Amino acid sequence: MNNNSSIIRLEDLCFSYPGAASNVLDHLNLEIFQGERIGMMAPNGSGKTTLLHTIMGLCKPDSGTINIFGNSLKTEKDFAPVRSRIGLLFQDSDDQLFCPTVMEDVAFGPLNLGYSPQQAIETAQKTLEDLGMTEFEQSITHRLSGGQKRLVALAAVLAMKPEVLLLDEPTAGLDSKVKEKLAHILTRLDISYFVISHEFDFVSAVTDKIYSMEKGRILTDDEVHIHRHEHVHKHGMHPHVHK
C-alpha cells in the first residue's frame, strides 16, 4: 500500500459551539496517511466526536483548512462526494440504523451510490457475510441487541466501500465477546482507520499508534504518548517512584 499520500489533512482547525467560552478544536492539526491505523484516547468532552464530525463536514469549522483526498473542502457541495469515501461509525448505533430491516439498512448506502436494487442487495449480503452476520439479514433493526446493532452499523458503513474509516467509540457499551469480534474485523481490513476509544486494550490491539487530545489539540509526541505499563517486582508493597 502507498504510505506516502495523505488521505485527511487538517490544518489550524478551530471550532466552537455557539455560546461556548472556549474552542472545542483549537488550531488543531492532524494528518492521516494511506494505510495508517491510528487510535486516539482522550477524556470525555475533549472534542473527539466534534473532530470526526468536522472531518465529515457535519460541523462547519470557524477557521482552518480541511483537505481530504487532495481536495480542499469548504462547502456542503464539496463534502457530499467525499462522504461516501469516508465511513463514519457513530457512537450510538441507533442513530445510524434507521431502516426497518437490516438488509435495507446495509443496502441504503449502496443504493444512494446509484447501485441497482439487485447490486445493492448483493453488496449488502457480501458485507454481512464478511462480518459473519448473514443470519440477521432479514432481522428487524430495532430488535437487535446492542452488539448486533454495532456490527450491522459497521456493515452499513463498509458496504459503501470507504477508503478510510472513522470510528467513534466503537466499543462503548459492548461486552468483551463483541469487542473481540470487532477487533478481529478491524485488523483484517485493508483500509486506513482512525479509532476513538476509551479502552486502551482495544485501541492498542487494533492500531499502530495512539494519539491523545488535550485543550482542542492533538498530541502525537512520544513524551505524552499514552501507554499502560504493567510490572512485577519484589518490593511492590513499598512506596516507589518510576522514572
Add this chain to the structure above:
Amino acid sequence: MIEEKFAFGRSFIHQMEPRVKILVSFILSVTAALCNNFSIIFVYFGIALILIAAARLNLTEVIKRLKPLLWFLLMIWLILPVTFDGSILYEYHWLKITKPGIFMCAMITVKSITILLIFTALIATMTVATLGNGLHKLYVPDKLVFLLLMCYRYISVIEEEYKRLLRAAKFRGFTPGTNLHSYKTFAYLAGMLFVRASLRAERVYKAMLCRGFTHKFHSLDVYPPKRVNSFFLIGIVIISISLFMIEHIWM
C-alpha cells in the same frame, strides 16, 4: 411495542404483493363503509371472515385485537338508541329507545368490525416495512411513507428513552400522584423527551448524510409478478362494484 404478530405466515395472503393488499383493503373498506343495506353489509362481513380464514390467523388473537373496538361499540350502544330521533320501539318514563337508533348501532357495529377484520387480514399480515414499500410503489409521497417508517423505527427508541427517564425519576423516590409536583415531573419528562427526540433526529440526519443520502429514497423490494395477485385484485373490484350496483340500482 409494535409486535407484528400476524406479519409472518405462509398463507397465500402473506405472499401476496403488498400493493394488491393495500388496494384491496382500501376498496373493500370504502365500499363497506358506504353501504347502507343490511343484507349487503353482511356480504362484506362474510368476505372479511373468508380473508381472515385464508390468512390462517389465530382466531383468539384476532378477537383480542377487536377488544378496543368492542369497548367503543358498547359506548355507542349505550348512547345512540336513546338519543336518536324516530319511531319508538320501547318507552319507559323519559327513556325512549328508537328503531333507527338501534338500526344505526347495528350498522356501525357490523361495518366497523368488518373493516377492522379486513385490515387485520390484509394489512396486519405484512410488516410495517413492507407496508411502507407497498405505499411507496403506489406513488404515495415519499415524505409520508418515510414518516411512517421512521415512526416505526424510532418509536421503540423513544419509548426506551421515556422508560429510562421515568426509571431515573423513580429511583430518586418519585411516586406519581395527583399533585403539582407529579404534573411538573411529567412535564419535565415530556419536555426532556422532546429535546432528546430532536437531538436524535439531528444525529440520524447526519448519519444519513454520511451514507450519501440525497433526499431521495430507494426501495429494495422486488415482488415477482404473480397471476394470483391480479386475479385477486380484479375479483375484489368486480365483487365490490356489483355489490354497489345491487344496492343502488336493484334494491
